Each structure stands twice: as structure tokens, then as C-alpha cells.
Amino acid sequence: MALTYPIVAELVRGRLQLGAKEKLRIQKLIPSGLQRLAEEVSQDTQKRRFLLTDRFTVTATPDATGAIDLTSLINSSGLMLDKIRYGAIYNGTDQRQLDYFSNSQFAEYSMAFANTYQTKFYRLTGRTLHAFRGDQTPITTDLNFQVPYTPTLSQMPENDLLTDLLDILGEMVTSGGLQGGVTRADENT
Amino acid sequence: MAVANITEIASRYNRLVFATDLYQRTLSSPPKKQSFNSDQEITDIILEADELLCLDIRNTIGHEWAPTFFALSAALQNGAPIPAMDAPVHKVTWSTAADGTYQDSEVSYKNDIIEAIKNPLRFGEQVSDIYGYHEIVASVLYSTSPYTKVTQCPWTRTAVCQSPQSYTTGVLAGALALTPKEGLDSGLITFAEKKFEEFRAMVRARAMILPEIVEWEESR
Numbered sequence: 189m190a191l192t193y194p195i196v197a198e199l200v201r202g203r204l205q206l207g208a209k210e211k212l213r214i215q216k217l218i219p220s221g222l223q224r225l226a227e228e229v230s231q232d233t234q235k236r237r238f239l240l241t242d243r244f245t246v247t248a249t250p251d252a253t254g255a256i257d258l259t260s261l262i263n264s265s266g267l268m269l270d271k272i273r274y275g276a277i278y279n280g281t282d283q284r285q286l287d288y289f290s291n292s293q294f295a296e297y298s299m300a301f302a303n304t305y306q307t308k309f310y311r312l313t314g315r316t317l318h319a320f321r322g323d324q325t326p327i328t329t330d331l332n333f334q335v336p337y338t339p340t341l342s343q344m345p346e347n348d349l350l351t352d353l354l355d356i357l358g359e360m361v362t363s364g365g366l367q368g369g370v371t372r373a374d375e376n377t
Numbered sequence: 378m379a380v381a382n383i384t385e386i387a388s389r390y391n392r393l394v395f396a397t398d399l400y401q402r403t404l405s406s407p408p409k410k411q412s413f414n415s416d417q418e419i420t421d422i423i424l425e426a427d428e429l430l431c432l433d434i435r436n437t438i439g440h441e442w443a444p445t446f447f448a449l450s451a452a453l454q455n456g457a458p459i460p461a462m463d464a465p466v467h468k469v470t471w472s473t474a475a476d477g478t479y480q481d482s483e484v485s486y487k488n489d490i491i492e493a494i495k496n497p498l499r500f501g502e503q504v505s506d507i508y509g510y511h512e513i514v515a516s517v518l519y520s521t522s523p524y525t526k527v528t529q530c531p532w533t534r535t536a537v538c539q540s541p542q543s544y545t546t547g548v549l550a551g552a553l554a555l556t557p558k559e560g561l562d563s564g565l566i567t568f569a570e571k572k573f574e575e576f577r578a579m580v581r582a583r584a585m586i587l588p589e590i591v592e593w594e595e596s597r
Contacts, residue, residue, distance in 0.1 A: 193501040194509065212485040212493060212510045212521070215500045340502055 191341050191350070193218055200357045214361065221357040223338050225349060228356070230271040230336035238348045240275055241265055243334040254319045254326025262315070266338035269315060275335030279308055279319070279327055286310045286319060286331070381538040381545045386423050387416075390552050393565065393593060419552070426551025426573070427538040433580045434540065435530040438467055440583050442541050446532050452476075452524040455494060459518050464531035469511050471522030479526055485510035490519045543586040547576040550590065568592070 197214040200206075206214075229235045246265050248256045261267045276285040289309040307322035310331075319327035344353065434440050447467065450460050452475040459466065470479035493500045493507040500507045511520040518525060532539070538548060553569030576587050 193506040208483055209485050209512075211483060212489045212500065212507070215506065216489070216493075218501075219499065342502060 191344065191346055193341060196341065196350075196353070196357070199354055200361065203354060203358055204361060206361070210361075214357065217357055217360050218341060221353055221360060222341065222344065224356050224360075225344070225353050226266070226268060226336065226338040227271075228352070229349065230268060230274050235348070235352075236274060236336065238345050239336055239339055240334050241267060241337045243276070243278055243332040246333040246335075246337075247330050248333070249330050250317075250319050250326065250328050252326065252328060254328060256317045256319070256331065258315050258317055261333065265333075266340070266343075267333065268336045268338060269312070271336035272312065272317075272333075275333070277310055277317075277319075277335065278332040280330050280332065282308075284308070286327075379542040381427065381540050381542050381548050383420065383423055383427075383538045386538070386545060386549050386552065387419050389549055389593075390419060390423065393549075393553065394556075422555050423548060423552045424534060424536075424538065425555055426548050427540050428532075428534050429551055429577065430540040430544055430547050430580055431532050433577055435467075435532050436465055437581050437583060438465070440580075441585055443467055443530050445539070445541075446530045448529050448531050450527040450529070452526055453518050453520070454524065455490075455518070455520045455522075457518050459513060459516055459527045460529065461516070462529055462531045464529040466513060466527055467530050468528040469513075469518075469520075469525060470528070471509050471511070471520065471525045473505070473508070473523050475524045477524070479524075480509070482509050482511045482520065482522060482525060485512055485521075487512045487514050487519045490521050493521050541585070544576075544580070545587075546589055547573070547580065547587040549593075550576055 193215045194211070196218055197211045200214050201208070201211050226239055229239045246261065246267070248258070248261060250256045258267060258269060262269060273288045278285060286308045287310075289311045291311055291313060294309075294311050308319065308327060309322065310317055310319045312318075317331075319331055321327060344350070431446070434442050435446050437443065448460075448462070448464070452472070453459070469482040469484075471482040472479045490510055490512060493510070497504040497507045507521045509522055511518060511522070511525060513519070513527075518527065540548060550569045550573040553566060554573040556566055556569075558566050572590060579587060
């Protein structure tokens with residue numbers, strides 16, 4: 189059975205033995221819970237693979253300067269801007285990943301990469317990704333992203349991460365995530 | 378299930394009352410203030426006892442006999458007043474279509490319901506994820522569902538008993554308990570009062586059968 193917000197809320201409510209009235213309030217916490225789950229999974233080398241975007245469907249084409257505004261990928265695919273480095277970016281069918289290059293590294297060492305046409309790099313400035321080759325020529329063909337993302341509930345691999353999500357939501361509830369306190373299952377609601 | 382038979386209860390009532398020496402004495406030598414002596418009074422007192430049990434039934438959410446008294450509302454939408462009747466709400470159901478299949482709605486908080494209606498995608502992936510929650514505040518229905526029906530449990534006294542047949546002993550005990558003591562065996566009435574209270578507690582605990590009273594069985 190596919191996971192839905194009401195199902196997850198009911199699982200959390202049952203785990204914590206909360207009153208029936210709390211279910212809808214728990215539903216409201218699920219988007220934040222998914223975000224926290226994505227954060228935690230992206231930093232867990234064992235679990236990271238469960239929440240990486242599909243490189244064959246999450247793609248973008250740089251402009252003539254090699255720049256891509258990632259805003260639409262963040263919105264449509266849940267791409268996590270600050271976790272891109274934990275994933276891999278490919279250039280079309282090329283099996284080699286683009287290497288990450290910080291802006292300061294770029295400023296300091298860019299000349300050292302002259303003439304390394306085969307090596308590909310990217311750097312991030314705000315929400316803009318710049319893709320370039322070692323000789324600083326921009327990459328203008330499709331980039332494929334296999335990077336950490338925040339899933340929707342239906343995208344989340346149920347068998348691998350449901351328990352983690354329930355743990356997170358449980359912690360959010362017990363640490364005061366439900367405004368106005370909670371009622372317990374044995375209270376008259 | 379059949380309802381308690383008022384004729385049978387009246388008959389048992391008379392047998393119990395007439396079996397007492399004290400009442401026999403009042404027949405030959407009535408007390409100065411005998412407040413209970415006609416068939417109509419017996420019927421009224423039985424119906425009064427039946428009413429108390431029926432009200433206990435309807436006020437007990439989840440009582441299996443309560444559906445006998447159920448009244449289902451029309452399809453209501455969020456913010457609609459529930460039908461005005463002196464009756465507790467036993468169940469709330471919801472559906473996506475006014476004449477569709479209705480399923481149980483779950484109770485929630487009014488403020489969350491209003492927020493969910495305004496921002497459904499903060500509470501789910503699709504709008505339908507918020508369906509199925511309600512709260513009734515000051516007779517106004519707040520519901521996240523497109524259509525909601527409210528099941529209330531009104532009750533009106535008629536000329537016959539309306540509690541289940543398995544509550545016959547309860548109605549009998551109630552009738553005796555409500556009988557004025559003057560001129561009667563006060564021990565019998567006091568005993569009936571105690572039994573009636575016990576029976577009412579059992580009804581409120583959703584008992585479907587009230588036991589016979591052994592002491593009275595001998596007089597049947």
C-alpha cells in the first residue's frame with residue numbers, strides 16, 4: 189500500500205499513543221520531517237544512495253557560459269543545494285563525474301588547469317552552477333544530476349526509510365512540534 | 378432484536394407488588410395517602426423507567442442499541458450548522474460526493490481543520506489527503522471533507538417501551554424504583570432502587586443483556 193500523509197500520521201499517533209485528534213496536526217509536520225530525513229540521509233554514507241536523484245531524468249542544460257540556474261530543479265525535484273557535493277553530476281553519457289571546485293579554489297588555481305580539456309569541473313555561486321572544463325571552456329551540453337534531494341512522501345523508499353521518518357516525526361512531536369500540547373490516546377477526545 | 382414488552386412488564390410488576398403483605402393490607406385497609414393505584418399510572422411509570430434506560434443508551438457513544446434511534450443528517454459542508462435536536466452526535470461520516478459512499482470521519486481541532494482547508498498541500502501531497510477530519514463546535518460542523526453527514530440519536534417517548542427486550546428486568550426494576558413508597562413494601566422499593574442504579578451503570582457500560590433478579594424469579 190502506498191504511503192499517504194494520513195497513514196504516516198496514524199503510524200506516528202499509534203507509536204506515541206496520542207489522542208485521535210492529533211492526527212491532522214501530525215500531518216502538518218510531515219513536510220518538515222521529510223526535509224530533516226533528507227538532511228540526515230545525505231550525511232549518512234550508508235543510506236545516502238536511497239535519496240539520490242535519478243541522473244537520467246533530472247537534467248539541465250547550461251547556457252553558453254556554462255551556467256545553470258538551479259531554482260527550477262530545487263523546486264521540481266527537491267534538489268538540496270548545499271548537499272550537491274555529496275552526489276555526482278555527469279555530462280551526458282560521459283561516465284566521469286564533474287569534480288567540485290570551490291570559488292576560492294577556482295580563483296587561486298584556475299590557471300593550473302589550463303589545457304586539461306578532458307577534466308570537467310563545476311562550482312556553485314548562489315543558486316547558479318557553473319560547469320567548465322579544465323581549460324576553462326564552458327560546458328554547454330546537458331548535465332545529469334545524481335544528487336541528494338528532499339523526497340515527497342510517495343517518492344520516499346518505504347522499506348528503507350519509513351522507520352527513520354517515523355523516528356524523526358516522533359521526536360518532532362515529543363519535542364513540542366504540536367502547538368498547544370497533545371492529548372494522549374487514553375484521554376477523552 | 379425486539380423491544381421490551383410493556384404488557385409483560387406490567388404483569389410482572391403487579392405480581393411483585395401484590396405479592397407483598399403490605400400491599401395486600403393496603404387493599405383491605407388503604408393508607409391515607411395511597412398515590413399509586415391505576416393501570417395508567419403503572420403504564421406511565423414503566424414508560425418513565427424505559428425512558429431513563431433509553432436516554433442512557435443514546436448518551437452512551439458506541440452502544441449497540443443506539444442505532445435504533447439514529448437520525449442521519451443531509452450531506453453537510455464545512456461551516457454548516459448540524460440539525461437542531463436534543464440529541465448527542467454518535468457518528469460523523471464523510472464522502473467526496475453528496476450521494477457517494479460515506480466512511481467514518483475522525484475528530485480533529487477546528488483551527489487545524491480551517492488551516493488545512495486553506496492550505497491543503499501543507500498537510501498532504503494532494504488535497505484528498507486532508508479529507509476525513511471534523512470537529513463540532515457550538516453546533517457548527519467544521520469538516521475537511523467535501524460532504525459530511527452527522528448521525529444523531531434523538532429519542533421521543535411513545536406509548537410502548539423502546540429499550541431492548543434484554544433490558545426487561547431493568548425496566549421492571551426502574552418501574553418499581555420509581556413507585557412512591559407510600560402504602561407499599563418499602564424494602565421492595567429500596568431493593569429495586571439499588572438494582573435499577575446497578576442496571577443503569579451496566580447500560581452505560583454497553584451491556585447488551587441485563588440479568589434476571591433471582592429474588593424476583595420466585596414470584597413469577
